[in-house]
Every structure is written in C-alpha cells, then in structure tokens.
Amino acid sequence: MLDMTDKPFSEYAERNGAPILDVLRNEFANCTKVLEIGSGTGQHAARIAKELPFLRWQTSDLDENHGGIRAWVNDSGLANLLPPLSLDVLTSDVPAASCDAVFSSNTAHIMSIEAVQKMFEIVGNVLTERGVFCLYGPFRQGGEFNTPSNAAFHTSLRSRNPEMGIRHLESLDEYARDHNMARARLYTMPANNHIAVWNKDAA
Ligand SMILES: C[S@@+](CC[C@H](N)C(=O)[O-])C[C@H]1O[C@@H](n2cnc3c(N)ncnc32)[C@H](O)[C@@H]1O
Structure with missing residues (x-):
C-alpha cells in the first residue's frame, strides 16, 4: 500500500512501531551504529532514527525493496538515517566489527532456515564486542507455539512457501552461540510477538 507521499506503508509496522521503539530505546542506549537487516518498507528505520538521533541507522534489504526504503529516507530529511545497502544474507558480506547494534524485524519466519543461519553468521561478524542484536x-519456545493464532500463522506460511515458518528460539540461541553471542533478554511484545536480545561476547 502507498501513502500520500508514495512511500510504501504497512499498517502492521505502524502499530508495532511504538512498542519496538520502547525496547530499542533501552537496548541501544549505549550504541552508536546500527545495521538493520530486512528494512522492508523503511517505516521502522525512519521512526527509530528520528526518536533515537544518537544512532546512525543503516538500512538494508534485498534490492527489490530499495525504492520504498529510499522514499522514507529521503522524506525524513534525517542525517542519521542512511539509504539501503544491498544485503541478501545468503550472498552478501558486511565488513567485520563495523556496528555495535543490529536490528531485524519479522525476517526470521520469512527467510529460509539456511538464510536465518547466515543472518546470525553476518550478525556475529558485523558486531563489535559486547554489541547487541535485537x-x-x-517465536516457538520449548517446541510450542505461544498461541493458536501463531500456530495457524505458521501453517499459512508453510502453505505459501515450505521454507518459511516460525522458528524455535532454542535453535536461534544455538546459531547465536555458534557466532559468539549469548541471549541476554526476551521481551514479550503485543500481538504474540517477542524481541529476543543477544549480546556479542567480549573478546
Ligand atoms: C515481513 S518483511 C518485514 C519487513 C520489516 N522489517 C518490517 O518489520 O515491517 C520480511 C523482510 O525480510 C527481507 N528478506 C527476506 N529474505 C531476505 C534475505 N535473504 N536477505 C535479506 N533480507 C531478506 C524481505 O525483503 C523483507 O523486507
């Protein structure tokens, strides 16, 4: 959907933006350089970069989403919000230790499991020591969906594409450990979602 300025607009991203911002205000309080993976419409990036001006927010996504993200970046006029990098987690390299924070929203259930593993590899590489990944x-925990609606969502994802699906948090913890990160917190968010936070180990 397009808004009045022809920027792509997601009602869902509009609704979950404020609670996400509350968590990042706390988690990224001591950070300076953020890489966002899978920026999508660019809405989260524009909102967070405006509210947390001490962060230099690097958007990224597959090339097909760059037009929309650029529209949000240009319209924002924010100096701390950067135009999108071409970042397909399956094929791209990102410079090592170049960020102290990474954010990604609603990507792990859309990507294949192979891509999710690669995302954790990229995050582990791109973060400086003690960096934060939100x-x-x-998520599934203990093998269970947290609500019947998430179980139904998983089934609908699988029918769209068998490579999609709601991931087990314990598997994500394992991928994080493989790349020197450990889970620090898990926030319960509205609409049966969570924010999982992993910290990169000290060297
Ligand atoms: C459901 S959208 C979420 C968009 C946005 N983060 C949000 O929360 O509104 C999933 C995003 O994951 C991105 N994505 C899917 N596969 C990817 C890959 N291999 N590498 C990087 N991004 C990918 C898509 O392009 C899309 O922007």
Whole structure:
C-alpha cells in the first residue's frame, strides 16, 4: 500500500512501531551504529532514527525493496538515517566489527532456515564486542507455539512457501552461540510477538 507521499506503508509496522521503539530505546542506549537487516518498507528505520538521533541507522534489504526504503529516507530529511545497502544474507558480506547494534524485524519466519543461519553468521561478524542484536517477531519456545493464532500463522506460511515458518528460539540461541553471542533478554511484545536480545561476547 502507498501513502500520500508514495512511500510504501504497512499498517502492521505502524502499530508495532511504538512498542519496538520502547525496547530499542533501552537496548541501544549505549550504541552508536546500527545495521538493520530486512528494512522492508523503511517505516521502522525512519521512526527509530528520528526518536533515537544518537544512532546512525543503516538500512538494508534485498534490492527489490530499495525504492520504498529510499522514499522514507529521503522524506525524513534525517542525517542519521542512511539509504539501503544491498544485503541478501545468503550472498552478501558486511565488513567485520563495523556496528555495535543490529536490528531485524519479522525476517526470521520469512527467510529460509539456511538464510536465518547466515543472518546470525553476518550478525556475529558485523558486531563489535559486547554489541547487541535485537530480533523482533513470533517465536516457538520449548517446541510450542505461544498461541493458536501463531500456530495457524505458521501453517499459512508453510502453505505459501515450505521454507518459511516460525522458528524455535532454542535453535536461534544455538546459531547465536555458534557466532559468539549469548541471549541476554526476551521481551514479550503485543500481538504474540517477542524481541529476543543477544549480546556479542567480549573478546
Ligand atoms: C515481513 S518483511 C518485514 C519487513 C520489516 N522489517 C518490517 O518489520 O515491517 C520480511 C523482510 O525480510 C527481507 N528478506 C527476506 N529474505 C531476505 C534475505 N535473504 N536477505 C535479506 N533480507 C531478506 C524481505 O525483503 C523483507 O523486507
């Protein structure tokens, strides 16, 4: 959907933006350089970069989403919000230790499991020591969906594409450990979602 300025607009991203911002205000309080993976419409980036001006927010996504993200970046006029990098987690390299924070929202259930693993590899590489990774979305825990609606969502994702699906938080913890990160916190968010936070180990 397009808004009045022809920027892509997601009602869902509009609704979950404020609670996400509350968590990042706390988690990224001591950070300076953020990489966002899978910026989508660019809405989260524009909102967070405006509210947390001490962060230099680097958007990224597959090339097909760059037009929309650029529209949000240009319209914002924010100096701390950067136009999108071409970042397909399956094929791209990002310079090592170049960020102290990474954010990604609603990506892990859309990407294939192979891509999710690669995302954790990229995050582990791109973060400086004690850097922070915040991942928003629905998760399974202890093998269970947290609500019947998330179980139904998983089934609908699988029918769209068998490679999609709600991931087990314990598997994500394992991928994080493989790349020198450990889970520090798990926030319960509205609409049956969570934000999981992993910290990169000290060297
Ligand atoms: C459901 S959208 C979420 C968009 C936005 N983060 C949000 O929360 O509104 C999933 C995003 O994951 C991105 N994505 C999917 N596969 C990817 C990959 N291999 N590498 C990087 N991004 C990918 C898509 O392009 C899309 O922007």
